[in-house]
Amino acid sequence: MKKSRVGVFVCHCGHNIARAIDIKSVMEKIRKYPGVAHVEDYIYLCADPGQKIVADKIKDKNLDAIVIANCSPNLHEKTFRDLVESVNMNRFKCEIANIREQCSWPHDQEREKATLKSVKIIESVIEKVKQNQELEPIRVPLTKKALVIGGGIAGIQAALDIANGGFKVILLERRATIGGKMAQLSETFPTLDCPQCIMTPKMVAVAKHENITLMTYSALESLEGYVGNFTVKIREKAKYVDWDKCVGCGDCTEKCPAKVDSEFDAKLSKRKAIYRDFPQAVPNKFVIDAEHCIKLTKGKCGVCEKICPAKAIKYDDKDEIIEEKIGAVIVATGFDLFGLEKVGEYGYGKYKDVIDGLQFERILAASGPTGGKVERPSDGKTPKDVVFIQCVGSRDPEFGMPYCSSICCMYTAKQAMLFKHAVPEGQPYIFCMDIRSTGKGYEEFVQRAVEEDGVVYLRGRVSKIYQDDDKIMVWGADMASGKKVEIPADLVVLSTAIVPAEGIKDLASKLRITTDEYGFLKEAHLKLQPVETLTSGIFIAGTAQSPKDITDTVAQASAAASKIMALFSSKEYIRSPTIARVDEDVCKGCGICVNACTYSAIELDTIKKISKVNEALCEGCGACAAVCPSGAMQQKNYTKKQLLDMISVATEDYDKG
Amino acid sequence: MEELSGQNLNACNQCLKCTAGCSFVDNMDLLPNQVIRCIQLGQEDEVMKSKTPWLCASCFTCVTRCPKGVDLSRIMEAIRTLLLRQGKEHINLSGSEFKLPADAPQQLFVSGSRKLSG
Amino acid sequence: MAENNSDKNIVYYPGCTLHTWAKSLSDTFIESFKKLDINLHELSDWSCCQAVFPLARDNIMGLVPAARILIQAREHGDILTTLCSFCFNVLRRTNNAIQTDGEIRAKLNAYLEEDYTGDVHVLHPLEILKVMVGFDKLKSKVTKPCGNIKIGPYYGCQLIRPPKEMKFDDPEDPKLLDMFLESIGCEVVNFPFKVECCGSYQIVQGEDMVADRAYAILSNARKNGAEAIALSCPLCFYNLDTRQNLITQKYTDFSPMPVFYFTELMGMALGIDEGLCGFDKHKVDPGILLESLQKSSDTQEHVTVKNDQNKLGVN
Ligand SMILES: Cc1cc2nc3c(=O)[nH]c(=O)nc-3n(C[C@H](O)[C@H](O)[C@H](O)COP(=O)(O)OP(=O)(O)OC[C@H]3O[C@@H](n4cnc5c(N)ncnc54)[C@H](O)[C@@H]3O)c2cc1C
């Protein structure tokens, strides 16, 4: 074999690496390592001058492989591989030795050991890169159609963006209409636009867009395949109303005798078993809620069938499974509110006039059960003293939610303000821990609420709430005056913690993406890849990722859409070639690898008695190579020999230092 | 005090929920949250001369509701314990000047003296 | 725990107050459990549990008396019960500390030269009634239902808090005593102050403070419709009944409200000798109950006409 000429470039990463590691002595040791032709350091290798040094030295020193000793390959492997390609080196002849996350950061206080460890890390990577093969990326065809799961404002925005970019989109929503939580809101901070004005037009645009297929009242059944080439199965739930015939007249709903708490009005009103969430629903169609329909549960009734002028009622409707090919997915399943029954001291569920923020939105909304007149649930009286309580469940590790729900400070200020506008003689009080108003125009909004609308803020948590005659007594405290306070309120509104939408865990596991410790969808990198997941081709947006307001939700949705459009803009999808490969002469066809593969990428050729790897499906995880008893199955550029050599270099003489 | 109470006083973020629920604040010179605040600020002497720890009845309401899992009743007890160990009894229940009501249950005498006289 | 454990002894720890000051609490409990065919083995030769659970981390010695009681109990059975809420709090928390805190367990065992790991179950009689007897069965044994008397169940502090250790019931809206009262035929009144503190031993340094607390609790119960209070702790009884005169002195709008140990009500419902109830020891005339019982046994149907307010005087 030709003698290698490896170049090693050591990055200081400012102080990040240089502080913990003696870079000079690392370089001296590496210089002596067999096959190393050049060693150099620089303060920021990833910056322009750093990259230039690397490119120049590859040419000047006639290097045939390089090792960059710096941060995690997640961050800059691609940067440097692109760079070497520009000077005609195969991208797989460039490897990263991670001496930051795996060395300087964790060993900040042990310079000598850290220095030794980084030498070992670099040496083992040199060993690997010397044996790397020159590989060419795999190109696979791409289905340029996206699936967006969740029809809230995030899903709507993403679907519209992708569709406007000229690509096909399926928008999947589990309720009968799109709109999500935003459709339930009264007016929105900080501009006080009503969602009817700013969102309904978008909903209509979705319905009319030729590139969007709207699938509501549906759920994801399964997703198989890989980026660019997914197959999705969608369950279209039985609606018991033929949507091709239903004209949305609503005659059925009027006569239906079965009453159920309305989800849209947050249980403040009743809907019927045959219903639509709200009159502006998109699509403007009715469904029968099978669980509560008298005909479907007891076989009696059948009123709607008699009434419906369009003959749309279909009691024998069935779920349908639809299969589609798609290239990428956005998950935008939104949020729910934390179950307040668990906060016993606040008496939610026990006292009618203790409600949550979404319920108050419905009370304030012109589209709500009271037509926007502020009336309290118990007796319909107009409340005068209204107490708002922030951080109910949020920032509360004892309830398992140490995080900030991020929107409550603002919507509470908004609700207090809107209440004051509706009931000028009323007095809003807000108990808070502090006010978080960091968005554009937000702090000004809060100041307006206080100065112009007389909203009184008290800094302190509330300990107990109880009914006292027709008042709701609130025991709180006020830091500024250093006093315990008791407010006899007419209505109490709890700003409840935001939690991920129900069923998110199940959905995430079907999609093979991860959730964080609270169940929010996990991004690939919080700062640099906030809309990507670790599964390529699957993106996330909106409150499904973390609590956020509409502004941020929309921004994230557009970001996710643009990622997909970037993906769809190339002719084919380029995949990494570091996948599994069978040595056909060695393979005995035992088939153990077939079971080890989670991606179903290996097939057994029963005639030749050998395993075969499907290059399009293989993700290069290495599970097969690890179980293969004969050593026939190897992962390209991660061969058994390479790995063993790396281990022995890394461990030899370690104690002697 | 942290050791004696087993509580991390830095965990308290001064949300005041303890104070909001305490039944005895009317008579206290430091609010329950202020007891922790003083210690956080290094003003232990304020706490040691305060009436508050003696007025705490160990009803555990604050412990039950504290969002940060701080057991304030143990902090109050730590303060009482330190004072009692310095020989500073709050009330000498067995002393001659104190008259326990004649109709009181034994339980009152035992609990009161364990808390207030050590 | 097995559903039916009647062959097993339940060990009963009375504590400092139960044979004297709160005799009726103990007597009615023992008699009632006899009627329910539950064997109690009363610990002999016990010492005081110290009434308050020691909260200072280094106060291991404070746990010794309770640990002794637990170890003593182990010799006679695997369930220990006690009535007084203070004793219950101390015994359950001590047992819990022995189970979960290795350091405490080791130190206590070393000191006591024992090997106790916390395997005794410390159960409140209400828990025994729920789990081992069942409220349905209790109901079936009632001979004199309490009629229409509206009772506010008062839990106080030590029974339910701190919830992580006591694990007795929902700390904000406990229901066990409610369920018990329903099963013996009372009309139960839920009131928000059922978990507020009565002032406890603080009466020794401020009668006023306790008067305020007691006034708040009893008025809140009355406002929600209660005519009487049921509770389980002698000190609560002292503050709410024995010293109710403090309230009447301070608050002119307050009219007296009778207070009962839950076991007294159970005893009456199960038809034990009324003499054991020690109603003469109550400072607030419990006549309302007796009248209600009278009515309920007069009529076949228990659901009789509403009982108007009874004028009750302070003895
Ligand atoms: C009381 C209150 C007031 C607010 N006021 C304001 C305000 O004034 N200004 C502001 O900027 N923000 C406000 N917000 C925040 C705002 O509601 C959110 O930022 C926004 O609704 C987030 O949109 P989303 O699409 O991420 O989630 P959502 O609106 O929750 O939409 C998610 C959608 O996905 C669907 N879905 C969920 N799971 C699945 C599944 N498995 N399969 C298919 N579909 C699924 C849901 O049915 C829903 O339609 C407020 C929030 C609350 C609670």
Ligand code: SF4
């Ligand atoms: S058949 Fe069902 S949906 Fe139709 S009217 Fe009757 S209850 Fe309502």
Ligand code: SF4
């Ligand atoms: S409730 Fe807990 S966190 Fe809040 S002030 Fe009191 S001790 Fe601190």
